[in-house]
Structures are given as structure tokens and as C-alpha cells.
Amino acid sequence: MSSRKFPRAAGLALAAATLGLTLAACSPQNALNTVTSTRGLNVTQNVRYGPAPRNVMDVYAPQNVQNAPVVLFIHGGSWQGGDKEGHKFVGESLARAGYVTGVMNYRLAPEHRYPDYVQDAASALKVLRDRAQSYGGSPDNLFVMGHSAGGFNAVEMVDNARWLREADVPVSAVRGVIGVAGPYSYDFRQFPSRVAFPEGGNPDDIMPDRHVRPDAPPNLLLVAANDTTVDPYNAVNMEAALKEAGVPVTRTVLPGLNHITVIAAMARPLTFLGDTRQQVIDFIEAHRLK
Incomplete structure (x- = not known):
């Protein structure tokens, strides 16, 4: 626990939110929303x-900005659960940092299997880009970020040559992709999450580390040191594939965090948990259009 001193009310709220993390399946959900205020932001639901x-997203934007970086965030949940409402804290956090941020829902398994949810991500990015200027953002200064299953969706959508082309999003418009505890390289046939992939599907045809385009933008792969849900080898393999293709990549292991707290640390009141938020901001600032 941080040695910082908080007002009693804030401390109680943080304790409640942290308790909520232990009860959440794959996203912090409503616990963090109780300590998240969007006052002073422009929010379009x-x-x-x-x-x-489920083809909807919420957009969080700072007031009075122009040509700000635009971030699309994709939630986790084993492709079978989760929602944008539970990730209000991510939209608020990134908007407070100065970025126009879309937090999206996508179609869920088992009714919708790969690649439906990846195509949803590309479609959401297309709409967010088309409307970027109306929110104060730049259509050519895009970033995509996802946690867990959403990290898979983000990295697969950006690093595979197919999805941006099919959605008519210029590859040059995407400045970077951020995967947080994503399963980029695993044999889904051995896990319950196999229901999110085609019956008889082969990981070699699906996993993001198997088809990296050489002109992909920089990748940031954040790994929770104490993650027992998604094995760290996923990021190791993804990093190797990106390096082999000549794509800039940074893989960072964040100490003391697990599969849930690594994304909870994006919430501004919970940055004492770990360095997720600062890592994300530093990456965007390093690669954004100036």
C-alpha cells in the first residue's frame, strides 16, 4: 500500500473500489465507477x-481541445462478457490526460466468434476516426488499447493487415497499439475460451503473433507480474513476432499487479496500485503526431 495520505472519504472510496476488484470476473465494473467523476468532460454515450x-461506444473528450490524440479502448471478459459501462474509469482517465477516448462494446461469444469481435473493433475505429474532429480529436492520430480479451482484439486488429484495410482505415492513421495482459499466443482449444473461436479453428490461423504486418505501428505490451489468468509467455511470443517483422515493440512487466489490478491501475484514484496509466500516457506521448 502506498504511503501517501488520502482524505478519509477518499480512502474509504478507494478501499471499496479495491474490494470490488476481488469480486470482479475480468473487469473492475461498477466499483471503480463510484470514484470516477466525468465532471468537466464532454461525454457522448x-x-x-x-x-x-452491442455495436455502440461511449466517447469521453476533454473540453476545448483540437487535434488531440484519439484512443479506442476495448474491454476484456474472455470474449463472453464485460461492457463499456464497467470501464468508464478508463475513458475518464485518458480524457483527463488530454485524449479523445472511445470505450466500446462488441458482440460476444459464443453467439459471435472470431473474427466478429475484431471486425467490430475495426468498425468502431472507423466511426471514431470519421467523427474525431467533432470531438476535438485528430483523425490521423489514432491509438488502440485493450485489456485481456480486448488486448487480443486491439493487437489483432492493428497488427494484422486485413482488418484496417477492410474497414477503410488508413494504416498510417494508427500511431500505436497497447495490449494490457492480452492472450496473443495460446492454444485456445485447451481452454473454456475456445467457445470464442471457430469450431475446428487452428491457432496458427488466428493468433495475433502468427501474422504481423511489417508496417504495423509501435506496440506496447504491458504484463502483470502476478497474472495467473493470462500467462506472460503470450507477450513474450508477441514481442518476438513483432521484432522478427521489424515492428517497434516495448514489453514491460509491471510488478505487484495481477490480471485485474493491471487495468484497475488506469483509474486515477488507483494509480498507487501500479504504473499502468503512466506507461500508457508515456507511450502515447512518444508516438503521437506533434
């Missing part, structure tokens, strides 16, 4: 990017 009920 349920921006539609496709015809399905």
Missing part, C-alpha cells in the same frame, strides 16, 4: 458504429 445491439 452510445455512439453507434454498427447494426447489432
Whole structure:
């Protein structure tokens, strides 16, 4: 626990939020929203990017900005659960840092299997790019970030040559991708999450580390040192594939964090948990258009 001193009310709120982390399945959900205020931000809810009920995103934007970096965030949940409402704290955190941020829902397994949710991510990025200037963002200064299953979606969507091309998003517009505890390189056939992939599917045809385009933008792979949900070898293998393709990559292991707290540390009141938020901001600042 940090040695910083907090007001009693804030301390109680933090304790409640941290307790909520132990009860959450794959995202902090409502516990963190109780300590997240969007006052002073422009928030547009349920921006539609496709015809399905879950083809919506919330956009968090600073006031009075122009040509700000634009970030699309994709939640986790084993491709079977999770939602944008539970990740309000990510949208707020990134908007306070000066970025226009879309927090999206996507179609879920087992009804929707790969590549449906990756195509959803590309469609959401297309709409976010098309409307970027209306929120104060730059359409050519895009970043994509995801946690857990959402990290897979983010890295697969950006690093595979197929998805941006099919969504008509210029590859040059995406300045970087951030994967947080993502399963980029595993044999899903051995796990319950196999229901998120085609029956009879082969990991060699699906995993992001198997088809990296050489012109992919820089990748930041954040690993929770105490992650017992997604094995760290996923990031090791992804890093190796990116390096082999000549793509700039940084793999950072964050001490003291687990699969849940690594994304909870994006919340501004919970940065004492670990360095996730600062790592993300530093990466965006290093690669954004100036």
C-alpha cells in the first residue's frame, strides 16, 4: 500500500473500489465507477458504429481541445462478457490526460466468434476516426488499447493487415497499439475460451503473433507480474513476432499487479496500485503526431 495520505472519504472510496476488484470476473465494473467523476468532460454515450445491439461506444473528450490524440479502448471478459459501462474509469482517465477516448462494446461469444469481435473493433475505429474532429480529436492520430480479451482484439486488429484495410482505415492513421495482459499466443482449444473461436479453428490461423504486418505501428505490451489468468509467455511470443517483422515493440512487466489490478491501475484514484496509466500516457506521448 502506498504511503501517501488520502482524505478519509477518499480512502474509504478507494478501499471499496479495491474490494470490488476481488469480486470482479475480468473487469473492475461498477466499483471503480463510484470514484470516477466525468465532471468537466464532454461525454457522448452510445455512439453507434454498427447494426447489432452491442455495436455502440461511449466517447469521453476533454473540453476545448483540437487535434488531440484519439484512443479506442476495448474491454476484456474472455470474449463472453464485460461492457463499456464497467470501464468508464478508463475513458475518464485518458480524457483527463488530454485524449479523445472511445470505450466500446462488441458482440460476444459464443453467439459471435472470431473474427466478429475484431471486425467490430475495426468498425468502431472507423466511426471514431470519421467523427474525431467533432470531438476535438485528430483523425490521423489514432491509438488502440485493450485489456485481456480486448488486448487480443486491439493487437489483432492493428497488427494484422486485413482488418484496417477492410474497414477503410488508413494504416498510417494508427500511431500505436497497447495490449494490457492480452492472450496473443495460446492454444485456445485447451481452454473454456475456445467457445470464442471457430469450431475446428487452428491457432496458427488466428493468433495475433502468427501474422504481423511489417508496417504495423509501435506496440506496447504491458504484463502483470502476478497474472495467473493470462500467462506472460503470450507477450513474450508477441514481442518476438513483432521484432522478427521489424515492428517497434516495448514489453514491460509491471510488478505487484495481477490480471485485474493491471487495468484497475488506469483509474486515477488507483494509480498507487501500479504504473499502468503512466506507461500508457508515456507511450502515447512518444508516438503521437506533434
